[in-house]
Amino acid sequence: MWAIGKQNCGPVGSTIILRGWGAVDGGQGPVARFPGEACMQKTGLLISGFRHDTGNHPECSDRLRAIEEVCAQEDLQAGTERLQPRAATVDELCTVHDRDYVHRVEEACRGGIRALDPDTIISSASYEEARLAAGAVLTAIDHVIAGAMRNAFCAVRPPGHHAERDRAMGFCLFNNVAVAARYAQSRHGLRKILIVDWDVHHGNGTQNTFYADPTVFYFSLHQENHYPGTGHREQEGKDAGIGFTRNLPMAAGSGDGEYQEAFEQLLVPAMVAFKPELILISAGFDAHAEDPLAGIYLTEAGITDMTDILVRLAKAHCRGRLVSVLEGGYNLTALKQSVRAHLLSLFQG
Ligand SMILES: [Zn+2]
Numbered sequence: 519m520w521a522i523g524k525q526n527c528g529p530v531g532s533t534i535i536l537r538g539w540g541a542v543d544g545g546q547g548p549v550a551r552f553p554g555e556a557c558m559q560k561t562g563l564l565i566s567g568f569r570h571d572t573g574n575h576p577e578c579s580d581r582l583r584a585i586e587e588v589c590a591q592e593d594l595q596a597g598t599e600r601l602q603p604r605a606a607t608v609d610e611l612c613t614v615h616d617r618d619y620v621h622r623v624e625e626a627c628r629g630g631i632r633a634l635d636p637d638t639i640i641s642s643a644s645y646e647e648a649r650l651a652a653g654a655v656l657t658a659i660d661h662v663i664a665g666a667m668r669n670a671f672c673a674v675r676p677p678g679h680h681a682e683r684d685r686a687m688g689f690c691l692f693n694n695v696a697v698a699a700r701y702a703q704s705r706h707g708l709r710k711i712l713i714v715d716w717d718v719h720h721g722n723g724t725q726n727t728f729y730a731d732p733t734v735f736y737f738s739l740h741q742e743n744h745y746p747g748t749g750h751r752e753q754e755g756k757d758a759g760i761g762f763t764r765n766l767p768m769a770a771g772s773g774d775g776e777y778q779e780a781f782e783q784l785l786v787p788a789m790v791a792f793k794p795e796l797i798l799i800s801a802g803f804d805a806h807a808e809d810p811l812a813g814i815y816l817t818e819a820g821i822t823d824m825t826d827i828l829v830r831l832a833k834a835h836c837r838g839r840l841v842s843v844l845e846g847g848y849n850l851t852a853l854k855q856s857v858r859a860h861l862l863s864l865f866q867g
Contacts (some may be wrong), residue, residue, distance in 0.1 A: 528770035562667035563598040564654040567675030576848040577689040584672045588854040597865035613700035616717040619684040634686035638827030648691040655698035659839045667807035667828030669840040677845045679721030679800045696727040712794035717802020717845040730759040741812050770813035774820030781827045797832045797840045803847030803856035808815040818859035825863035
């Protein structure tokens with residue numbers, strides 16, 4: 519049983535089935551070269567993080583095995599193209615994180631330290647896997663912006679949205695989505711980026727990274743009064759960033775209808791004004807009704823609706839450019855169903 523936070527309300531151990539451990543290499547599917555291959559209509563799929571060994575913990579590599587299993591289904595295989603991620607460089611990580619913090623993570627992993635905080639377990643390979651997790655999103659952005667992929671889904675671990683500039687937190691080492699937003703701006707010259715975070719927990723690290731920044735709009739739906747305790751409605755940014763952070767704390771028991779309403783009535787009009795050039799999704803699937811860590815009741819239909827809306831927004835404002843990044847999601851059956859719904863919408867929507 520793991521202490522996830524002060525509002526942890528899930529019977530973790532009873533629901534998460536943990537099988538054997540050990541370093542297992544991720545299967546690498548065919549690697550697409552870009553541009554020029556006929557994958558314009560496909561969704562790029564990047565899976566990495568099998569060697570980030572957290573032991574008997576809900577955020578474990580069985581999550582990736584579950585995703586690989588569902589991605590092997592014939593229709594999902596037909597709509598996706600496996601891509602090989604590269605590792606983010608230290609300089610790329612340092613667009614979001616302190617250099618000293620990055621080195622501390624490296625040393626902790628190599629030195630055999632087992633945890634960076636009570637929730638955040640590491641192993642000897644975790645530093646490399648965390649660099650690959652961030653780098654996978656950069657790889658996805660390169661392919662999507664080059665037009666080689668319709669959009670992309672990065673099933674990576676460790677997750678990222680709780681990671682702060684100088685601190686690991688909530689299973690997260692480096693903030694994958696935040697590093698990706700900075701990369702899209704610096705490498706590809708994009709000016710305005712939307713990050714939608716529907717993980718059931720508030721992405722405190724992402725919010726703090728861009729809190730005073732009017733070029734990155736952070737839109738988060740999360741369970742009210744839940745871990746990590748941030749993300750109140752009145753937190754709307756500061757200085758030049760005021761109005762570019764939007765938090766929607768959802769009451770426990772909320773579900774598909776409330777989420778769809780928030781997207782249609784708040785997000786869509788805000789984006790008509792903001793006009794993003796790229797959409798990033800912090801796609802946590804722990805708001806699913808069957809997830810053990812929270813009390814939101816999303817179903818696969820709700821995940822399809824939200825994804826459809828974001829695919830439409832991407833088509834309307836940013837030539838379809840959308841990259842989705844796994845965050846939470848701890849019931850393996852619900853995770854598989856959620857990822858299936860999400861991917862179908864990404865390549866069919
Ligand atoms: Zn979460």
